[in-house]
Amino acid sequence: MSEDKRKSEMVKEQDDGKEQGNGKVKESRRDFLKKMGVAAAATVAAPAITSTTAEAVSLGETFQTHFELMSDAQKEKAIARLEKRYTEQFGKQTTVANTPAPDGVLFGYALNIAKCIGCRRCVEACVKENNQSRDPAIQWIRVLRMERGNDTFELENLHKGSPDSNSLGDYGIQSGGHADKHVGLSGAAEHYYEPEQVPEDNAIYFPVQCHQCEDPPCVKACPVRATFRDPNGIVVIDYNWCIGCRMCQLACPYWARRFNWGEPELPNEDMNPKTHYLGNRPRMRGVMEKCTFCLQRVREGRYPACVEACPVGARKFGNLLDPESEVRKVLATKKVFRFKEAFNTDPKFFYYMD
């Protein structure tokens, strides 16, 4: 079953157009193709690997151990294997880096929800940078759209409540006026919106991605330690060690993990050949993936792709241990909150307002 069809069978909270999810996926896909040229449209990633290389590679990959437990020589070998395979498969010189985590850094992220306009440029940039599957579409960032204001307080409900005043006699005492109705629309959000233009007057936007929890429930749940916290506080996955059990996906309160239900399709033209072993290298079917704060970039001192892509500068990124960093300045001077604090996961992802 295609992702589009699956999506179309889901109904979102406050949903009034069932096909929105469907539309969204196609829309962003079209955009990519437009940008990448006409030729892209016709091409489906055709595996161009000769069978002998593929076999040698897959045997080697099958028996390799967890990346963190490999010796340097083993790592080199594993990486060479991958580079060779990706280069042949995608028809372009691909590098798989193993840039180590820089010392004395704890990465943090701050997002200005007053500024976000819901354009989802970050989503597009992320998909492109991180080699996410285009079909079935996998996206690491969700931009939730919420209705501004509150339309449930109405005069006619003023005297309503429970118990109903004429069911068992009218005692004139009500335990709640509007209380039997949901108050406001808080918590009701959707991420398949498809407006003509953003920002919409009546909406606010709330992007969610992996919060890189300091106490990550996903890491706790993984039976084989395929997912773990790197020395910079980024939660990463060894795609070659993941057994696809999805325990981590259940555990994550931010719904940040994406599973490769089928063979990921990544057209050659769209593939970003500059990859990192723990970051944006192409994934295989049956493994988990998620945002890594663009580990391949930030370990080299660059910004994550979403930070660069945001047209309104709503996204800030930096070293939480450095008081001079942008993100620390935000924490010190703005109105800051974290999402779902009740889960006690201590996210390194902050929301703020001016």
Next chain:
Amino acid sequence: MTMKKQIASASEKPIAFARDFFSYAIKGGNLYYGWLLFLSFFVLVGLYTAFVQMTTGLIVTGATDQIVWELFISNFIFTAHIAAAAVLVVIPAYIYKRKDMKDLAVLGEIIALTFVTIGLNFIMFHMGRPERSWHTFPGLGIFNFPNSMLTYDIIVLNVYLGINALAVSYLLYMRYIGKPMNTKLYTPLIYVAVAWGPLIHIVTAFILSSNAAISMWHTAVLPFAFLSMAGASGSALIIIFFLLIRKFSKMDIADSVIDFFSQVMAWSLGIIILVFAAEFFNELYPATHHAASLEYMMHGHHGLDAYVPWFWATMALIVIPFFLLLNSKIRKSYNSLLPAVSFVVFMIILIEKPAVLVFPAFSPTPLGEYAVYHPTAIEIFNVLFIWAVGFITLTLLTKGAIGVLTGEVRDSNTVETSGGAK
């Protein structure tokens, strides 16, 4: 006898045992072959659908990032029910020393053994990359011990499988060669198995309730619900199983045994009702966000009401059998109502797993999305494949075991000492 000969005969005997056991197991009447043929049909179809899933990925199931667990894992939870309930046969036999159940204990262990195997198969199908399961083998892979609940489950399931396999084959083999068992070895094994049965189930419940992000499961009643469901569905299966054995084999099973299980089934249903009531009250009275999944099941959400009939049917079919079973006439109707009620209880708890426990729990998702699960044909045939393999195993093992227990399968050199069990 020379030393050499002795060794030779010692290694020959287990082979002879296996040969006699299985050649007896595959013999039977037309009905027996019909049953095996019926199951083989699903195996044949399943070989194809399993191939499709293993080569295409889990996308051929109905699972999505919204509804993460498919039919496989819901069925796995159910098999854990039955496997745990098998100790209900062992406990009366070995701890209460009931004479009428002494010989039946081994059948209980066969049930445990088969259902753990079925459950492990379901887990294999559930995994995105089953060929990497070696990552969970101690020594080869790495365990996330003591953090991951799945790690515990892998350990307890395999140990339970091992214990039962050992106990069953040891007992049957000793019967076969006509020697008394070494109770110093056997009794402790049985006691460990008895303790281990509920344990596999409690750990399975913890796998679910450890996920704070899925609020419907994040409740302390889950292990109690599971154990009471094990009592009900396990007893239901055992009743049907024993009634069939009694009808079709020489094995003698007293009415008192069936009565015991129908009582266990009745009171397990009673406890399930209480557990549900407690949970529903706990959710619905404060009616916080935690109640969202339950409300979704009870009333639907914005027109999404696929689970509503399942929910109410399940609740009704758990309550009605409870009241029926309070009636001793129904409990004693061994050839009509009792098996029918047992069948309903077995099926309803099987259906409750995906339709009430698993699929609706994922809505709303942590980001507030509602979704409905649609199992695909490939997924359904894979589930039937696993069940068919499981029932074939159960049938063959039981048939062979009955042969040994009734003395029809036995070592030709054995000197009759006890006059046989006939």
